Amino acid sequence: MNANERLYRKRALKNAVAMFLSCGATAFGLLWLAWILLTTIINGFQALNLRLFTQMTPPPGTEGGLANAFYGSALMSAIALLIGTPIGLMAGIWLAEFARHSRLGTTVRFINDILLSAPSIVLGLFIYTGVILPLNLLTNHQVGFSAIAGALALALLVIPVVVRTTDEMLQLQPSTMREAALALGVPQWKLTLQIVLRAAKAGVVTGILLALARITGETAPLLFTAFGNQFWSSNLLKPIASVPVVIFQYAMSPFDDWHSLAWAGALVLTLFVLVLSLASRLILLRNRSH
Amino acid sequence: MNDTVHPLVMTTHAGETPGDRRATRDQRHDLWFKRSMFGAAMLVLVLLGAIAASTLWGGGLAFKTFGLSFITSTEWDAVNNHFGAVVPIYGTLVTSFLALLIAVPVSFGIAIFLTEVAPPWLKMPVASAIELLAGIPSIIYGMWGLFVFGPFMAEHLSPLINDYLGALPFIGSLFQGPPLGIGMLTAGIVLAVMIMPFITSVMHEVFRSVPTQLKESAYALGSTTWEVVWDIVLPYTRSAVVGGIFLGLGRALGETMAVTFVLGNAQQFSASLLMPSSSIASVIANEFSEAYTDLHRSALIALGFLLFIVTFVVLALARLMLMRLSRKEGL
Numbered sequence: 001m002n003a004n005e006r007l008y009r010k011r012a013l014k015n016a017v018a019m020f021l022s023c024g025a026t027a028f029g030l031l032w033l034a035w036i037l038l039t040t041i042i043n044g045f046q047a048l049n050l051r052l053f054t055q056m057t058p059p060p061g062t063e064g065g066l067a068n069a070f071y072g073s074a075l076m077s078a079i080a081l082l083i084g085t086p087i088g089l090m091a092g093i094w095l096a097e098f099a100r101h102s103r104l105g106t107t108v109r110f111i112n113d114i115l116l117s118a119p120s121i122v123l124g125l126f127i128y129t130g131v132i133l134p135l136n137l138l139t140n141h142q143v144g145f146s147a148i149a150g151a152l153a154l155a156l157l158v159i160p161v162v163v164r165t166t167d168e169m170l171q172l173q174p175s176t177m178r179e180a181a182l183a184l185g186v187p188q189w190k191l192t193l194q195i196v197l198r199a200a201k202a203g204v205v206t207g208i209l210l211a212l213a214r215i216t217g218e219t220a221p222l223l224f225t226a227f228g229n230q231f232w233s234s235n236l237l238k239p240i241a242s243v244p245v246v247i248f249q250y251a252m253s254p255f256d257d258w259h260s261l262a263w264a265g266a267l268v269l270t271l272f273v274l275v276l277s278l279a280s281r282l283i284l285l286r287n288r289s290h
Numbered sequence: 291m292n293d294t295v296h297p298l299v300m301t302t303h304a305g306e307t308p309g310d311r312r313a314t315r316d317q318r319h320d321l322w323f324k325r326s327m328f329g330a331a332m333l334v335l336v337l338l339g340a341i342a343a344s345t346l347w348g349g350g351l352a353f354k355t356f357g358l359s360f361i362t363s364t365e366w367d368a369v370n371n372h373f374g375a376v377v378p379i380y381g382t383l384v385t386s387f388l389a390l391l392i393a394v395p396v397s398f399g400i401a402i403f404l405t406e407v408a409p410p411w412l413k414m415p416v417a418s419a420i421e422l423l424a425g426i427p428s429i430i431y432g433m434w435g436l437f438v439f440g441p442f443m444a445e446h447l448s449p450l451i452n453d454y455l456g457a458l459p460f461i462g463s464l465f466q467g468p469p470l471g472i473g474m475l476t477a478g479i480v481l482a483v484m485i486m487p488f489i490t491s492v493m494h495e496v497f498r499s500v501p502t503q504l505k506e507s508a509y510a511l512g513s514t515t516w517e518v519v520w521d522i523v524l525p526y527t528r529s530a531v532v533g534g535i536f537l538g539l540g541r542a543l544g545e546t547m548a549v550t551f552v553l554g555n556a557q558q559f560s561a562s563l564l565m566p567s568s569s570i571a572s573v574i575a576n577e578f579s580e581a582y583t584d585l586h587r588s589a590l591i592a593l594g595f596l597l598f599i600v601t602f603v604v605l606a607l608a609r610l611m612l613m614r615l616s617r618k619e620g621l
Contacts, residue, residue, distance in 0.1 A: 119544020217427020
């Protein structure tokens, strides 16, 4: 065996080892996914029943469900989307239509990207010091932890997601379309809202769905904004239960029936989030193929 | 729309025509439209400053009371109202570091698999599966860590680690301790699983951006796949890959739920990775709603401020490095 051949074998061996490790890494990554999903599904299904959606969160040792928590989560998510989506859409429109290459636009994009992955617990602290404490002072300690504060904290998570997708999706629209409309004398606002935004509708909706997927699973910012509530509440100025917070409390408790409720909640949460992200991907795919 | 040259406005001196009125109306609407969009964008900008300012203000009492000892003292004692944040800061850094140590090589392997190794029919499903992992709420990771992975660690991995790594000189003390199942190592592993999909998808995306000509010329010269990855793809995308890693680090530093479940919320300093500890986010999550003194609450908000500043720096660096690659592409 001459030197050349040895070098060749060494390189081939190195390559084989690297490729083997790469396949191994993929298998390793998928293993965790399978493990986590399977545990959630198996434990969740065992605890799943109709009571989950019809009864309130129980004291330990008794039967119950998570109805009030589901309601609280849905309510806060809806308000968060109502607040966050318009702001996110508007900022995204400004970035894509008015500030595509300006320095200020780049700065806003940069800051938005940082907000996108900023620790959500800090957003909760921000709402606590910026909303709950002033509210508390203004109302003479009548209003503190409240559903509206929780919804605001979630809205802060919605905004950057919507800004980013709107910006990206609007930028994808061909400039010929804009020019054609402008040549017909269409004013800018009409052009943006009725032509460009409509053309990018699928992408923008995807962004909103992704934002919803993100906030339904968020726990940290709700711990000390919406707090939690054992009972059914739809008062926006009172503490309210939410699924992730209930899961957190129940999972950390020493009671078995609370644990199984937590697993059931976790299963519903996971399925909901996965369906949302699947749906958003399908919308994008279908739109791309047109 | 330009506000100085408008043929309709210029030609009609006597009286206003309907077209003329419409033009001025459109102009006014456009101006307001642009202003409101601009306002929303500025709100995003202000938001970041407001978060920093409000947490700094909220933590002011703690910073004033303890000064520098807030970040140099290991004593976190709510009963005696003394707060030093060394243990949570150390716990945050160690768990995040462990997470990167595990997640980076694995993500790199998966990204190589997706760009260079996998047959086309396998790429889509694997990439989607990894992205699915990114979509699972962090509280699910936490629960799984507490109920499934923690006990697994206690039964199978911790004794092994104790026996083999704990006997090593110098670093042995890092791996000694009772098999509790919860602790910094467990938290690091759960975090690694969490941030792996983020790092993978960034790496996958930037690896795909490498010009095919570059790779094909290397293959034509007889390079192996590994040589193409190591000598062509990686140098080309280096800054973006580091950016992706920093993005993962930013996530790991600020992650709350996944860590809170498996870290054990202990305020004692311990060198061993098998012992319970706490992180900045887990301390805030565990203690905030039970903090009754102003000082305690302020100390927790001060911790939040520190966390925000650190993650801001890490994430800003990540974005800057990611932007370097897209500039290279001329986008």
